[in-house]
Structure formats: C-alpha cells, structure tokens
Amino acid sequence: MPAIILDGKKIAAEIRAEVTVEIQGLRAAGVRPGLAVVLVGSNPASAVYVRQKVKACEEIGIHSETHAPPQAVSNRDLVALINQLNQRDEIDGILVQLPLPSQVDMKQVLITIDPAKDVDGFHPMNVGFLSTQLPGLVPCTPAGILEILKRSRIPIAGQEAVVVGRSQIVGKPTAMLLLNNNATVTVCHSKTRNLASICRRADILVVAVGRAGMITQEYVKPGASVIDVGANQVTDRREFDKFFRGNKKREHSFTKNGSTLMGDVHPRVVEVAGAITPVPGGVGPLTIAMLMVNTVKAANLRRGAGIQELSKV
Ligand code: NDP
Secondary structure, three states: OOOOEHHHHHHHHHHHHHHHHHHHHHHHHHHOOOOEEOOOOOOHHHHHHHHHHHHHHHHHOOEEEEOOOOOOOHHHHHHHHHHHHHHHOOOOEEOOOOEEEEEEHHHHHHHHHOOEEEEEOOOOHHHHHHHHHOOOOOOOOHHHHHHHHHHOOOOOOEEEEEEEEOOOOHHHHHHEEEEEOOOOOEEEEEOOOHHHHHHOOOOOOEEOOOOOOOOOOHHHHOOOEEEEOOOEEEOOOHHHHHHOOOOHHHHHHHHHHEEEEEEOOOOHHOOOOOOOOOOOOHHEEEEEEEEHHHHHHHHHHHHOHHHHHHHHO
C-alpha cells in the first residue's frame, strides 16, 4: 500500500489560521507584531524566499519590512543595522536571510541579534533554551517538522528516530526536538558508516542532506514515517529522467520551467514508507508558517508572557 502523503500545505494553513486569531487578539490589545528581514545582495533564490516570507506575514497582519544592504556591505555596517533593529520596540523579530557574502562574519552577525527577537532560533541562547527545554525561539524548519508529526498523530515517544544531517539549521535542532519528545534519536552525517542499515531502524526518518533522491527504498523500514527536508532543483534532463520519467505533471513543469524541485528522498520510497512528506508541499510551507508563529511568540515573550501562556503558542 502506498504511503499516506503528509500534506504540509494543509497543516501550514491550519497553523496560519491559528496565528491569525492570535494576532487579532494582540492587535485588539494595541500590539502589532513586527518582523524585519535583512536580505544582503541579490541572490535570486534568497530574494524569492524573502518575498514569500514578507508576503505571508503581511497577509495575516504582521508588520514586515525588508532591509537590503548591498552585496559588498561591511561586517561593521551589517552589525550596526542589526543593532538598530534590536533597539526598535515595534520590531519583534529579526531574520537575516542566509547565505551571507564571504566578507561578512556570519557568526558575529547572528550572535548580534537580540535573542528575544531571534525568530530563526540560531542564537546560542535559543539553542541553549531548546536543549534545556526552557521557553525560547525554536528554528522554524525543525519546529515545522514536529508540527507535521504531531498534527498527523504520528507517535514520537519511545519511537526510533533517525535524522540524516547535522546542520545547525535543520539536523541538530530536529534531533533535539525529537529527543525532548522522548524519541530514541540517532543523528547521521557524511562520516556515518552503514547509513542504510541505521536508517532502516527508523520509525521516523528525517532527511536533511541536500542530495536529490539519495535516500532510496533500501534505507527505509516498511511502514516508517519519512520527513523529506531536502529542497533540490533538478535542472539536468538525465537526472530528471532518472527520477521522474513518465510523470506527466513533473514533465510539464520541467519543460515549462527548465527545473523541478525535489527532495533528498527517492520518489519510489512512497511504495515502502507508511507516511511521507512530498516535495514540494511538505516541510517547505511549514517553515514559513513557523516563522509567523515565532514572530508572535517573540512579541509575547518580549512583553513578558508567562511560561504557561507560551507553551500554547
Ligand atoms: P547542510 O549542507 O548544512 O547540511 C547537510 C548535512 O547532510 C550535513 O550534516 C552533512 O554531513 C550531511 N550529509 C551530506 N552528504 C551526506 C551523505 N552522503 N550521507 C550522510 N550525510 C550527508 O544542509 P541544510 O541542513 O541546511 O539543508 C539540508 C537540505 O534541506 C537542503 O536540501 C536544503 O535546501 C533543505 N532545506 C529545506 C528547508 C525547507 O524549508 N524545506 C529549510 C532548510 C533547508 P557533514 O556534517 O558531515 O558534512
């Protein structure tokens, strides 16, 4: 039996609706949550992501603004911009779109963001809050993965979870969230031996590697829940044919756009898994929804919301 498709768009819409109600409540109390996005230079992919984020925020009543320093911006000027945003009371969330140009010290920039406004959850203080299970801001993609699992009623406690990838942005925080939810967690990376056999142990397999179609059927235990974080643009015709020959919908979009977006999981894994996120339409929409959740959470945190109140956000 083919896997249940975990519809990220639908789950993201549910979350957006919940956040909208919360924003209405805040606005009635005279608070309009605000998000500042910093987009350095003119990376076309980054510009698309930023437009999506800003549009999504505007739609639900979050004030949002984009700051676009030039590609050649100095480290000092970028840090000064972050400091200005830190000081503005109407800005609750600050997001610096990555990657940054090489002359900029990314770590210094990210550490400059006020942890209370760090809606990406990358500041060491928020990393510490996550690992000590204190209220803080959790990175958006990992938080979205947990929402997919919970809202799809996939059990986590006591399950074997394997996370492939150990980035600060996805792999590590996802592993921490799964551990905090009482899964037994294994984290794999490029030096892991016998990757397929470790992955086959997983009841929940999260893949965040950045290699199109790498996780084939032999990596997946029958019935496992597979979360595919990968977002890879396939532009090569031969590679396209390897994965999607005969898929009319994909064929149409590939011919029209010259590329198609696919995950790290091979399309035929759907025949083995019990449940799986599609790409596109799986984890991606949750990343944006959780940015809105984090902006509202930051607005509450900064205004002294108690721990109990926050746990509902
Ligand atoms: P990184 O490149 O930062 O990390 C990739 C990880 O995969 C590393 O830990 C690396 O190991 C590991 N890895 C690479 N090759 C292998 C291999 N052959 N076997 C096992 N592990 C391997 O990527 P990110 O975490 O930032 O992103 C991962 C993917 O998720 C990308 O496709 C990205 O585009 C996508 N993404 C999607 C988002 C969404 O909203 N849908 C949001 C963020 C990311 P090592 O540490 O040893 O180098």
